[in-house]
Amino acid sequence: MKLRAVYPLIIGFVFVPAGFLLTVGILMLVLGKAARDYVFGGVILGLVVTTILGTAAVLVVLSREARVARLQTDFVNKVSHDLRTPLTSIRMFVETMQMGRLPDPARQAEALSIIAAETTRLSGLINRLLDWARMESGKRSYQLEPVAVSDVLDDALAALEPLLLQEPAEVSCRVTPGLPPVRADRAALADALTNLLHNAHKYTGARKRIAVSATRQGGIVTISVADNGPGIALPDQKRIFDKFYRAKDPLDRTIEGSGLGLAMVQHIVEAHGGRVTVQSTPGEGATFSIHLPVAGSTP
Numbered sequence: 633m634k635l636r637a638v639y640p641l642i643i644g645f646v647f648v649p650a651g652f653l654l655t656v657g658i659l660m661l662v663l664g665k666a667a668r669d670y671v672f673g674g675v676i677l678g679l680v681v682t683t684i685l686g687t688a689a690v691l692v693v694l695s696r697e698a699r700v701a702r703l704q705t706d707f708v709n710k711v712s713h714d715l716r717t718p719l720t721s722i723r724m725f726v727e728t729m730q731m732g733r734l735p736d737p738a739r740q741a742e743a744l745s746i747i748a749a750e751t752t753r754l755s756g757l758i759n760r761l762l763d764w765a766r767m768e769s770g771k772r773s774y775q776l777e778p779v780a781v782s783d784v785l786d787d788a789l790a791a792l793e794p795l796l797l798q799e800p801a802e803v804s805c806r807v808t809p810g811l812p813p814v815r816a817d818r819a820a821l822a823d824a825l826t827n828l829l830h831n832a833h834k835y836t837g838a839r840k841r842i843a844v845s846a847t848r849q850g851g852i853v854t855i856s857v858a859d860n861g862p863g864i865a866l867p868d869q870k871r872i873f874d875k876f877y878r879a880k881d882p883l884d885r886t887i888e889g890s891g892l893g894l895a896m897v898q899h900i901v902e903a904h905g906g907r908v909t910v911q912s913t914p915g916e917g918a919t920f921s922i923h924l925p926v927a928g929s930t931p
């Protein structure tokens with residue numbers, strides 16, 4: 633359990649009763665005897681109310697922690713599985729080659745390219761876990777400076793290219809002319825946007841259409857990624873930004889993922905003084921938007 637989660641309990645059980653008793657003590661010293669009965673009555677009522685509210689707070693904190701713990705256990709099981717699967721196939725291919733059972737150079741080349749792809753997948757997963765660990769422990773630092781939105785979009789769209797080679801999609805990008813720079817860490821913001829683009833690509837079925845746009849309303853620049861995928865059910869929309877959370881849709885479960893992408897996007901965007909939102913009508917795609925303050929404006 634994180635120390636921050638205990639703060640409401642300390643406030644509810646220590647500071648509120650202590651402040652309450654202190655006030656009562658002062659009142660009893662100041663008031664006459666008859667008024668003290670009222671004060672005693674008030675003390676008892678106050679303590680009962682504090683106990684009820686405190687118990688409710690404990691229940692809320694504990695159930696939230698229990699949910700995170702459950703997701704964490706699922707996640708560890710899933711990650712162990714995700715790490716074991718590529719390792720098994722790498723070991724299998726290497727052993728087969730060591731035993732000389734793949735004499736054909738074409739089959740050897742095929743096996744090597746599978747080994748290379750599995751290794752890339754493994755290191756991608758491990759990098760993601762390390763990145764998240766750095767964010768959670770507050771060790772991820774950001775170099776914020778004025779950055780052109782179009783540069784960030786170029787970086788993120790370039791990172792989408794390898795996926796487009798595997799499965800093509802119609803990608804459009806519309807940037808309002810004369811958009812002011814935002815105060816950002818270019819690499820981190822491009823990472824956040826890449827996560828949204830990857831989601832738009834992987835959760836959308838055939839005939840993928842991804843529309844990226846950047847607009848401005850007053851002191852806020854909004855970068856949006858819209859897709860024509862299955863969309864997200866309303867109850868899931870509230871939870872998909874939680875770490876490890878993956879929507880319950882059985883189709884989503886067949887798609888590889890660790891449930892960390894959107895939690896990372898939210899972490900990065902909030903470190904930039906911005907926020908990330910989702911709009912979706914199930915069956916009609918989803919639009920994720922990153923809202924950031926214009927460089928030089930106060931958020």
Ligand SMILES: Nc1ncnc2c1ncn2[C@@H]1O[C@H](COP(=O)(O)OP(=O)(O)OP(=O)(O)O)[C@@H](O)[C@H]1O
Nearest residue numbers: 831832835872878879884889890891892893894918
């Ligand atoms: N564009 C989208 N369309 C439909 N569902 C989405 C979309 N983006 C995210 N989701 C849902 O939100 C969940 C959480 O997404 P998130 O990016 O955090 O994790 P992930 O994609 O499962 O794994 P990771 O990004 O860590 O590889 C996904 O499992 C999916 O169910």
Ligand SMILES: [Mg+2]
Nearest residue numbers: 831889893894
């Ligand atoms: Mg994702």
